[in-house]
Amino acid sequence: MRANLNQSLNFNIFLYLIRYNLTMQWSVEFYKTQENSSPVEEWLDSIPTTARAKMLRNMFLLEEFGFSLKEPYVKPLKDKLYEVRAKDNRGIYRVVYFAFKDKRLVMLHGFTKKTQKTPPSEIAVAKKRMKDFINE
Numbered sequence: 732m733r734a735n736l737n738q739s740l741n742f743n744i745f746l747y748l749i750r751y752n753l754t755m756q757w758s759v760e761f762y763k764t765q766e767n768s769s770p771v772e773e774w775l776d777s778i779p780t781t782a783r784a785k786m787l788r789n790m791f792l793l794e795e796f797g798f799s800l801k802e803p804y805v806k807p808l809k810d811k812l813y814e815v816r817a818k819d820n821r822g823i824y825r826v827v828y829f830a831f832k833d834k835r836l837v838m839l840h841g842f843t844k845k846t847q848k849t850p851p852s853e854i855a856v857a858k859k860r861m862k863d864f865i866n867e
């Protein structure tokens with residue numbers, strides 16, 4: 732009887748959280764250098780307005796849906812890295828990120844994609860920033 736009561740209470744709490752959207756959502760944050768600059772935000776300011784709008788929309792979707800969000804919006808890379816994707820008539824744009832504790836998604840590196848595969852040099856930049864972020 733006690734187990735059924737606990738299960739019923741847990742289920743009711745779960746329904747309450749869903750109904751009132753009180754589940755903890757993900758948060759997007761931007762990597763900052765030691766000089767307190769944000770390379771991703773600076774990169775976002777440099778790309779065309781339509782691409783920036785699409786990228787920011789996809790980041791909002793990522794905050795709302797977390798790892799439930801799939802292609803074409805996000806794609807896993809390797810070594811716990813993922814990319815947020817956007818495209819317009821001028822190019823293909825990517826922001827590499829990783830998930831950190833407390834449901835934080837840290838945007839590490841933005842770039843304009845010019846080849847079929849993500850260049851290893853772009854992944855290397857993101858890996859270095861991820862290591863810096865974790866070690867802070």
